[in-house]
Amino acid sequence: MSRSPTSPDPQLGRLLDEGYDVTLVGGMLIVRHVPYVAPDGGGVRVGTLAVMASVAGDVLVRPRSHTAWWLGETPCDALGHPLETLIVGEDPREIMPGVPADLQLCNKPKGREFFDHHEYVTTYVAIIGAHAQRLDPLATARVGRSTRTSSTAEPFCYADTATARAGTGAAAGRIAGRSVGIVGLGGTGSYVLDLVAKCPVQAIHLYDADRFEQHNAFRCPGAFGIEDLRAAMPKVELLTRAYSRLHRRIVPHRMRIDATTAPMLDLHDFVFVCVDDGAARTPILAHLAARGIPYVDVGMGLSMGDGGIVGAVRTTLGTPDTHDAVASRIPSTGDPGGLYAANVQIAELNALNAALAVIAWKRMAGFYATGRDFDHGVFVVETGALHREGRGDRDGTK
Structure with missing residues (x-):
């Protein structure tokens, strides 16, 4: 999230009025053009400071942190000695997407935290910049009022402070920056949306032809009111309205995806297939594999036993390289007489199925570390066991 110079937030507005080139990006206040003394006789240069932003909605509240990040060479005193009391250590990393940092800094007011973000920013700038001013009295971080405008390039409607923290x-x-498709907005698909909407993907496209009915309210995340049921809106429109309060780019498509409409999915980098129609599933997955688009297919089979509901929850990750191998693990027919088709209320299993699907996607993308390529998993309801299978299990190369 970037804030404009006309921001109503008084702390950010004060920094801008004083001439600091400061922008709120996600969970960070980014301050550019901060003068510092470079090491090895490098003279005065400018770097970038990033401090943690504590926000409530879009308003800065009292800071809960006193650390900062620095992009640039090691800041030094006027004699070229590193500011060791300020520098925690070298730790190059991307603290936010598109926001790299080289050093972590730490400075805490004695016996308290900073009163506000103005004090937070100006204290760090003063500590670093004072040494630069000894060499160049005109060196300053107050370079003039920022002309940065509000940006809609970021996917969220408000700052993602957790990633920065x-x-x-x-x-x-x-x-x-990825485009994700979700085919089917029933119990599991709606929970997939709930999880993916909290990810910084570029766009989330929803595909479902059905209306939101009363039983749907009991098998999807959130709480919907009686007025939502009376409206009988299409699922994609109701869920887009709900989740667009968080994510800027949720795109509804009121349509059924099958063999004839599967080319609609060609624009995506990844697709979650959450349908209970085996006849439609097979051509969808075949089309995705042919186009080189990875996917996760989900499903469950349930029945009523003497001791309660029994069955299994399945999650299968397919890629262009593994589709032929995993296809045999994916049912090609539905279960019209099964308990799930009767709209049994098992939201916890839908949520589990969705969570396993999203974890599989994030592992494939490298968000989660992985020591082994599991692409097929089955959770057994009555035992609580999660059975996982990878390529090595099938070809004997464990």
Whole structure:
């Protein structure tokens, strides 16, 4: 999230009015053109400072952190000695997608945290810049009011402060900018949307031809009111309206994806296939494989036993290289007489199925580390066991 010079936030507005080139990006306040003394007689140069932003909605609140990040060479005193009391250590990383850093800094007011972000920023700038001013009295970070305008390039409607706080920007960057499709917005598909909407993907396209009916309210995330049921809106429109409050680019398509409409999926980098129609599933997956588009296919089979509901929840990751191998693990027919088709309320299994699907996608993308390529998993309801299978299990190369 980038804030414009006309931002209503008083802390950011004050920094801008004082001439600091500062922008709110995700969970970071980025301050450019900060003068510092470079090592090895490098003289005065300018670097970039990033401090943690504590926000409530789009308003800065009292900071909960006192650390900072630095992009540039090691800042030194006027004699060229590194500011060791300020520098925690070298730790090059991408603290937010597109926001790299070289050093971590730490400075805490004695006995307290910073009162506000103005003090937070200006204290760090003063500590670093004071040494530069000893060499060049005209060196300043107050270069004039920023002309940065509000940006809609970022996917979220408000700042993702958690990524910045956790320092997982590099991992998030591996899924950023991607186009994701979700085919089927029933129980599992709607939970997939709930999870993917919190990811910095470029766009999320929804495909479903059905209306949102009363049973859907009990098998998808969130809480919908009686007025939503009376409206009988298409699923894609109702869920787009709900999740567009978080993610800017959710695109509804009220249509059924089958063999004839599968080319609609060609624009995506990844597709979640969440349909309970085996006849439609097979040509969809074949089309994705032919186009080189990876996917996760989900499903479950349930029945009523003497001791309660029994069955299994399946998650299968397919890529152009593995599609032929995993296709045999994916049912090609539906289960019209099964318990799931009767709209049984098992939201927890839908949520589990979706979570396993999203984890598989993130592992493939490199967000989660992986020591082994698992592409097929089955959770057995009655035992609680999760059976996983990878390519090595099939070809004997474990």
